[in-house]
Amino acid sequence: MSASNLPKKELFELPEGVIYLDGNSLGCLPKGVVDRASETIEREWGGQLIRAWNSADWISLPRRVGDRIARLVGAAEGSIATGDTLSIKVYQAVAAALKMRPGRKVVLSDSGNFPTDLYMVRGLLQTLDGGHELRTPEPEQVADSIDESVAAVLLTQVDYRTGRTHDMAEITRRAHEAGAVMIWDLAHSAGALPVDLAGCGTEFAVGCTYKYLNGGPGAPAFIYVRPDIVSGVEPALAGWMGHDAPFAMELFYRPAMSTERLRVGTPPIVQLAILDEALNVWEGVRLEDIRKASIELSELFIAEVERRCPQLTLASPRDAGKRGSQVSFAFENGYAAMQALIDRGVIGDFRAPNIMRFGLTPLYLDNGDIMSAAEVIEEVISEELYRDPKYNVRSRVT
Incomplete structure (x- = not known):
């Protein structure tokens, strides 16, 4: 791999005999995390009890972590808040955007957006009961669908099924030309490719941290607000920790000035x-190097899988510049084939109706991993090992 400081396998707990191609769904366990969790639980919580809010500075941890994320997504210090879940952050951003454009009734997304984003928007609009509408054109039609009726545009930069990317700068420009508020979901972007939130001028961005940022299952989400508008943002969920002085215990909400x-x-x-x-694994890592290595890995993976397995159809964009850090193939027996792969130590995942997803994470993958994975995929597909009945039993999580 050309980036001299990649991969960083020595920083992760990687199971023996496993090639992990699912970092786009749940990242690997970094070394040091178990010790840090134990310290937080045993020494801080166990030893200091409630005093740890001050003595261990728990109270400022959300801000400190937010500033570390900011450096990975091109945002200024103090512009990212952490906590809650991505669904909650989507709700907050869309609700705030609608208040910023009270005369408009349309939220624009696309038909390929992650379902929970659309669920949250529909739930919000039903609660408002103000005649609002959610429009979901095909991804390729989004830019031309932005007009003066649109209050907010909510898009996931990297499509969760195929890895197709939206042009963040161009669509943000189109939204602003039409007077709409822009909201980006970075669930499959943060830690996967360079993002320039400050440069593109988007009002809001949201994201999760358990994928490419390796924060673990259920890791906190984050929300970005452009610094020049934050004082005018009205939170739909006025929580205690969002108050300007939580421990003043005031009866009425007074939002923090950030x-x-x-x-x-x-x-x-x-x-x-x-x-x-x-x-910590991101110390000394440039997102430009991550992106370059990701493209090299994905191009090799596509070439090898297509050469070995003509039964699979590339579902991701052919152009690497229009693809995130994952590669997806369509296959009629995709679910069973993925179970057979996982059984042989190559871990990806499946998304209905027929998509086999493979995440390419240069922090802990190299060319040798890709070649080995391609060999196993060839074995499973060419020998039709997926026809074993045990691989067709559907689990709740695919």
Whole structure:
């Protein structure tokens, strides 16, 4: 791999005999995380009890972690709040955007967006009961669908099924030309490719940290607000921790004078500590190097799988510049084939109706991993090992 400081396998707990191609769904466990979690639980919580909010500085941990994420997504210090879940952050961003454009009734997304984003928007619009509408054109039609009726545009930069990318700068420009508020979901972007939130001028961005940022299952989400508009953002969820002075115990909400106003409940300290430790693997890593290595890995993977397995159809864009850090193939027996792969130590995942997804994470993958994975995929497909009945039993998580 051309990036001299990649991969960083020595920084991760990688199971023997496993090639992990699912970092786009759940990242690997970084070394040091278990010790940090134990310290937070045993020494801080166990030894200091409630005093740890001050003595271990738990109270500022959400902000400190937010600033570390900011450096990975091209945002200024103080512009990212952490905590809660991605669904909650989507709700907050869309609700705030609608208040910023009270005369408009349309939220624009696309038909390929992650379902929970659309669920949250529909739930919000039903609650508002103000005649609002969610429009979901095909991804390729989004830019031309932005007009003066649109209050907010909500898009996931990298499609969760295929890895297809939206042009963040261009669509943000189109949204602003039409007077709409822009919201980006970075679930499959943060830690996978360079992002320039400040440069593109988007009002809001949201994201999760358990994928490419390796924060662990249920890791806290984050929300970005452009600094020049934050004082005018009205939180739909006015939580205690978003108050300007939480311990003044005032009866009425007075929002913090920063992005902290979009914090809601008590921060998940153990999970934030884990995420804080996990972010250490990014020290000295440039996102440009990550992107270059990701493209090299994905191009090799596509070439090898297509050469060995003509039964699979590339579902991701052929152009690497229009693809995130994952490669997807369509296959009629995709679910069973993925179970057979996992049984042989090559871990990807499946998304209905027929998509086999493979995440390419240069922090802990190299060319040798890709070649070995391609060999196993060839074995499973060419020998039709997926026809074993045990691989057709559907689990709740695919």
